[in-house]
Each structure stands twice: as structure tokens, then as C-alpha cells.
Amino acid sequence: MRAERAPRWSWALYALLVLVSLPFLLPLLWLLVSAFKTSAAIFSSPFDVNLAHLSLANVRQVFHDYPFARQYVNSVYIAALVVPLTMLLSALAGYAFARLRFPGRDVVFILTLVAMMVPSELTAVPQFVAFSRLGLTNSHVPVIVTQIFSATGALAVFLMRQHFITLPPELDDAGRVDGLGTLGVFRYIMLPLSRPALATVAIFAVLNSWNDYFNPLIYLSREGLLTLPLALQRFTDPLGGVYWNLTLAAGVLVALPVLLTFLLAQRQFIESLAASGTKG
Amino acid sequence: MTRAARPGRPALRRAQREALMGVLFAAPFALGMLLVVIVPLLGVMGISLTQWSLLDAPRWVGLRNYTRLAADPAFLRSAGVTAAFTAGILALNISAALALATLLNVRLRGIGVFRTIVFSPVVMPVVAWALVWKFLLQPDSLLNTWLSRLGAGEVNLLFTPSTALWTVVVIEVIKSVGLNAVIFLSALQGVPPELHEAARLDGATGWQVFRRIILPLISPTFFLVFIVTLIGALKLFTPVYVLTGGGPADSTTTLIVYMFKQGFQFFEFGYASAVATVLFVIVLALTVAQWSLRRRLVFYEG
Numbered sequence: 248m249r250a251e252r253a254p255r256w257s258w259a260l261y262a263l264l265v266l267v268s269l270p271f272l273l274p275l276l277w278l279l280v281s282a283f284k285t286s287a288a289i290f291s292s293p294f295d296v297n298l299a300h301l302s303l304a305n306v307r308q309v310f311h312d313y314p315f316a317r318q319y320v321n322s323v324y325i326a327a328l329v330v331p332l333t334m335l336l337s338a339l340a341g342y343a344f345a346r347l348r349f350p351g352r353d354v355v356f357i358l359t360l361v362a363m364m365v366p367s368e369l370t371a372v373p374q375f376v377a378f379s380r381l382g383l384t385n386s387h388v389p390v391i392v393t394q395i396f397s398a399t400g401a402l403a404v405f406l407m408r409q410h411f412i413t414l415p416p417e418l419d420d421a422g423r424v425d426g427l428g429t430l431g432v433f434r435y436i437m438l439p440l441s442r443p444a445l446a447t448v449a450i451f452a453v454l455n456s457w458n459d460y461f462n463p464l465i466y467l468s469r470e471g472l473l474t475l476p477l478a479l480q481r482f483t484d485p486l487g488g489v490y491w492n493l494t495l496a497a498g499v500l501v502a503l504p505v506l507l508t509f510l511l512a513q514r515q516f517i518e519s520l521a522a523s524g525t526k527g
Numbered sequence: 528m529t530r531a532a533r534p535g536r537p538a539l540r541r542a543q544r545e546a547l548m549g550v551l552f553a554a555p556f557a558l559g560m561l562l563v564v565i566v567p568l569l570g571v572m573g574i575s576l577t578q579w580s581l582l583d584a585p586r587w588v589g590l591r592n593y594t595r596l597a598a599d600p601a602f603l604r605s606a607g608v609t610a611a612f613t614a615g616i617l618a619l620n621i622s623a624a625l626a627l628a629t630l631l632n633v634r635l636r637g638i639g640v641f642r643t644i645v646f647s648p649v650v651m652p653v654v655a656w657a658l659v660w661k662f663l664l665q666p667d668s669l670l671n672t673w674l675s676r677l678g679a680g681e682v683n684l685l686f687t688p689s690t691a692l693w694t695v696v697v698i699e700v701i702k703s704v705g706l707n708a709v710i711f712l713s714a715l716q717g718v719p720p721e722l723h724e725a726a727r728l729d730g731a732t733g734w735q736v737f738r739r740i741i742l743p744l745i746s747p748t749f750f751l752v753f754i755v756t757l758i759g760a761l762k763l764f765t766p767v768y769v770l771t772g773g774g775p776a777d778s779t780t781t782l783i784v785y786m787f788k789q790g791f792q793f794f795e796f797g798y799a800s801a802v803a804t805v806l807f808v809i810v811l812a813l814t815v816a817q818w819s820l821r822r823r824l825v826f827y828e829g
Contacts, residue, residue: 260633267630268644270701275647278659293669340556348542349549355557362564364814366762368783369803372796373570374563376581396556396563404556429548458653460765465791476654480769491662498655509650513643516650520706521713 275506282306282499286492305496309482314471315497318478322501325387325474326456329394333403333452334445336395341407342433346419356408362401367393368461375465389466390459390474399455403448406523410444411437447519457505475501571807575800585797592801602802604777605785608692609761612781615696616760621752623700624707629737631708632715642712646705653702657769660698661685688778691771695779699766703759707752714748715741754817758810782806 281289283301292300309315343349344356378389394400414437422432438445460476467473470481479501482493509516575592577585596602631642648656663670664685674682684694718741726736742749764783767773773780773788780788782802790799 257635260630260635264630264635264638264641267627268641271648271705272644274656274659274663274701275651277663278655281662336556336559339552343549343552347545347549347552349546349553352549352553355553358557358565359560361568362560364758364810365564365568365807366758366783366810367564368762368764368786369807370564370567370571371787372574372790372800372803373567375791376570376574376796377567379581392559392563396559398564400556401560401564429545429552433552454650458765460654460769461787476652476765479652479654479658489662494658495662498652498658501652502655505650505652506647509647510643513646517642517646517709518713521709 278495278498278502282492282496284492286490289491289495305492306500309493309497309500313478313481313493314473315478315500317471318473318475319500321387321472322457322475325391325394326453328391329456330449330452332395333400334448337400337403337407337448338438338441338445339433340404341409342411342437344404344408345411346416347429359401359404362396363398363405365398367397371461371465378466384466385469385472386466387472390462393462394452394456394459397455399451403451406448407441407444410441414440443515443519443522446515447523450516450519453505453508457501568807571800571803574797575804577797579796580794581796582794588797592798593805595798596801596805601777601780602785605780605782608777608779609781609783612692612696612763612767612779613757613760615693616699616763617753617757619696619700620704620707620756621749623704624711624752627704627708628711628715631712642709646709648702649705651702653765654769656702657698657766661770664694685770686775688776691775691778695767695770698770699763702766707756710748710752711745714745718744750817750821754814757813761806761810761813 277293280296280301281293282305283303284292284295285302285304288295288300340359344352344359374389374393375384378384383389418436418440419432422436427435458476459474463474463477467477473481475497479494479497482490482497484490574585576587576589578588578592579585627645631638631645662668665671666683666686671682671684674684684690722740722744723736726740731739762783763781764787767779767781767784768787771779773784783806786799786802786806789795789802
């Protein structure tokens with residue numbers, strides 16, 4: 248925009264940008280610093296960023312006094328199941344909706360659009376009834392299953408379908424002429440061309456899985472089974488007072504893998520999310 | 528089957544094989560979705576016609592839960608809270624996202640750093656973000672103390688009924704506005720620069736260019752962002768629940784928090800399902816209304 252005027256006004260623009268950045272950046276920076284302070288220092292010297300005053304004591308205590316390592320493993324393995332399964336199932340279904348004619352296709356696709364719209368919280372009561380009848384409360388099964396087939400899962404199918412529609416059908420035909428079946432076309436031609444779409448799906452699935460709070464809140468009560476979003480709220484004294492130093496240290500440990508992944512892959516991250524919004 | 532499989536009808540046989548593969552490809556997701564989303568959706572409507580604590584057998588009560596809802600001041604209040612909350616998030620998020628996108632669209636060295644900063648809370652875990660703000664807004668916290676020093680009197684933003692809801696709105700918008708800003712940004716970058724220049728030469732002001740040229744061109748994106756943000760706000764549970772638990776004095780009890788409390792704290796599953804059904808009907812009505820408005824409001828190129 249009006250690049251010729253940029254030099255004269257750039258100092259003002261930089262000032263404005265810095266000002267606008269503060270509410271986004273400061274809470275994060277403050278979290279990163281406070282997590283390594285003693286409980287007293289968090290309150291008494293919130294602006295002390297002297298690295299010599301920071302220590303790993305909180306982190307050590309989080310792992311030592313609480314089943315936090317266990318809870319971390321829970322979140323990691325659930326994401327490790329949910330993300331690839333979401334990618335696989337959405338790619339398969341998306342390809343079927345985009346390219347294959349089969350009876351009931353339109354009905355099922357419309358149901359997918361409905362599922363995309365239904366917040367998973369709204370169906371919690373019958374889901375809870377069903378899972379408790381099956382004896383699956385206080386297990387990870389309901390948490391995993393609801394994540395894969397949530398609104399995010401339906402959105403993934405929708406995104407994959409839109410993606411496959413944009414690929415020229417001649418590619419499928421060429422594969423068939425070369426003797427590939429449907430599965431072969433999908434595996435050797437379609438999937439390799441779907442990296443950006445699959446990356447978008449993976450991003451949504453990671454955030455969905457890592458952040459899920461509602462379903463673990465309903466299904467999990469045993470400490471050792473908890474996932475990280477709930478575990479973050481368990482650093483309290485018996486009266487419910489919060490041990491802020493431990494909570495903030497644990498918060499950093501929960502945020503770090505996602506933030507680091509984002510910083511490393513931010514271009515693809517932002518571009519794929521932006522693309523999913525502009526293609527509509 | 529046997530007829531179609533006869534030799535000499537390869538077209539039909541190929542169609543059948545395609546249908547079989549289609550079913551096989553779609554089935555894993557479709558079956559899961561039916562069992563996990565569609566059947567429970569019907570289940571919610573069914574359970575909403577009963578009184579049920581899960582411990583006893585469900586008792587059929589017809590529409591009594593709905594007549595009870597209509598006369599329940601706590602429910603009506605939570606509907607009002609949800610309306611205010613949703614309108615607040617929608618207005619603040621979309622206007623801030625558009626403003627940020629316009630600002631982040633300038634060509635400046637290092638602009639990418641600012642884009643990253645604005646986007647970074649989006650990937651921050653929801654609960655961690657909410658807990659950071661809960662700490663920052665503790666009674667006697669720095670933020671509250673500063674505000675009272677600025678002459679606002681005794682301030683306790685998150686634990687005062689009149690300010691809690693708007694505080695949650697602002698915290699949520701700071702968390703998630705980066706996503707909408709980036710989506711708007713990529714839409715803005717798709718607007719051909721010749722269009723601005725031509726309009727400028729014709730004497731259009733900045734606002735006129737935005738209103739008459741940019742807004743129509745990005746209207747499909749605007750529309751999508753509007754719906755997604757609206758539905759997202761209606762169902763928003765985690766930040767509200769972590770920040771305030773619905774308090775103080777139910778001032779942040781939205782419909783979804785109310786549903787959770789009725790079902791999973793008071794074990795009134797029939798009543799909770801009635802709340803869920805009402806919320807679903809609202810979401811459905813909004814979506815349908817949006818789709819029918821879409822044709823009139825959205826400008827498609829070509």
C-alpha cells in the first residue's frame with residue numbers, strides 16, 4: 248500500500264506496531280519469565296528479568312510432586328493417535344466425496360456439513376450416557392474418539408474434499424491408464440499432491456487435541472489419566488488456593504512444544520490457515 | 528449384482544467397483560461421525576423430553592423441560608449473557624482483525640515479526656492463556672492496581688459482576704483475533720493494487736476505497752469469518768469456565784456453561800439436553816439465515 252510514502256512514515260508505523268503488539272506479546276513473555284521465579288518473587292518483583300534470579304526449581308517440583316510426567320505422556324500419545332487418524336480418515340472420505348460416485352454420497356456429505364456445525368459440547372449428554380454404559384468413563388477412549396469425529400474431524404473432511412476437487416481429474420485417469428486401482432491412484436498420485444491440505448488438517452487436529460478441555464473434564468477424574476489442560480488446574484492447596492509458581496511453570500511446559508513448532512514452521516502454519524479461510 | 532457383473536457390461540461393472548470403493552473410503556469416517564455426532568444429536572433431542580439423573584430410568588415428561596426453561600430466570604439470564612458475549616466477541620474480534628490486517632499489510636522491513644507476534648496467542652494452549660490472565664487479574668494484581676491508580680477506583684475486573692463478562696471477551700479476543708487477522712490479511716493481499724490506485728486517481732478517500740472496493744472484494748472471506756466467529760463464540764466454554772467458572776454471581780454463565788452445570792454438576796440430564804437443543808436450534812437458524820443472506824451480501828468476482 249502506497250509504498251512510496253513508507254519511508255517518511257515508517258517510524259510512526261513502527262511505533263504503532265510495537266504498541267499494538269504489547270497485549271499479544273507481554274502475557275507470553277511474562278509467563279516465560281514468571282515460570283522460573285519463586286512464588287514470592289512472582290508477586291514482589293514481577294519485572295525482574297535478571298536471568299540469575301531464575302531457577303528450574305518449579306519445573307523440578309512439578310515433575311516430582313505431581314503425576315505431571317504421566318499426564319504429559321497422556322496428552323502426547325492421545326495427539327499421536329488423533330492427528331494421523333484424522334489425517335487418514337479425512338483424506339479417504341474427502342477423496343470419496345470429491346471423486347467417487349456411490350449411493351448415499353450426498354446424504355452423508357450433508358451430514359458431514361451438519362457435524363461440522365455442531366459444537367461437540369452440545370452432544371455431550373448422550374455421548375456420556377453411551378460411554379458410561381460401555382464402561383469407558385475414566386479411560387482415554389471417549390476422549391480420543393470424540394476428538395477424531397468432532398466438528399474438527401468433519402472440518403478436516405470438508406477441507407480435504409475441497410482440496411481434491413481442485414486437482415484435475417485427468418490425473419486420476421492417467422493413473423488408471425497406468426494400471427492403478429482406486430487405492431493406487433489415491434496412494435501414489437493424490438496423497439503426494441495433498442501435503443499442504445494435510446498440513447492444514449494436521450494443524451487443526453493438533454490444536455484440537457492438545458487443547459481439548461471439555462471431554463476430559465467430563466470423562467476423566469483419576470489424576471494419572473488427566474491430560475494437560477486439566478492437569479494445569481491441579482496445582483492447588485487443599486483449600487483450592489493456586490500455587491501460581493507451579494501453575495505457570497507447568498503452563499510453559501504445556502505451551503512450549505506448540506509455540507516452538509509454530510515458530511519453526513510459522514510460514515506454512517499461517518499460510519495454510521489463511522488459505523483455508525479465503526477459499527471458503 | 529450378478530446381472531451387472533456379467534461380462535459385456537464393463538461400464539456398469541466399473542461404476543459398481545467405484546461405488547464399492549467410495550463406500551469403503553468414506554465408511555470409516557462416516558460411521559464414526561454417525562455414532563459420535565449425528566446419533567447423539569438426535570439423542571439430545573430425545574433426552575430433552577425426559578427427566579433423567581442417569582441413576583434411575585429416564586421419565587418421559589414431554590415438553591415440560593421447555594416450558595420450565597421459558598420460566599427459568601437463570602436460563603433466561605444465561606441466554607442474555609450469551610447474546611451479549613457473542614455480540615461483544617463478534618464486534619470486537621472482527622473490527623480488530625480488520626484493523627490489524629490493514630496495519631500488518633504495510634510493506635515494511637520486519638513486518639513478519641509483528642505478524643508472528645499477533646498470531647502467536649492463537650497457538651497458545653487455551654487453558655494456559657486463561658490461567659496467565661487469571662493470575663494477572665487476581666484481586667490486588669498489578670493490572671487491577673494500575674487501573675485503580677489511573678483513577679478508576681477499586682478495580683477487580685474479573686471478579687466484579689459488571690465487568691467480568693467484558694473482561695473475558697477482551698481476553699478471548701486477544702487470544703484468537705490473530706487467526707481472523709491473518710485470514711483477512713491474505714484476502715487483502717489478493718486485492719489487486721491497481722484497483723486502489725485507480726480509485727485514488729478518481730479522488731476516492733481512504734474510507735471510500737475500503738467501503739466500496741476492498742470490502743466487496745473480500746466479502747466472501749468476511750462472510751466466512753463472521754459465521755465461524757459467531758458459532759465459535761456461541762459454544763465457547765473453556766476460557767469462560769477456566770477464567771470465572773461462570774461467576775461472579777452467574778454474570779458469565781453462558782448457555783453452554785449453564786448446560787454443563789445442569790447436566791454434569793446437578794445431574795439434570797433432561798434439562799441440560801433441552802438447553803443443548805435450544806442452542807443447537809440457534810446455531811442452525813443462524814447458519815441457515817447466513818446462507819440465505821450470503822447471495823445478497825457477498826460479491827463474487829467473475
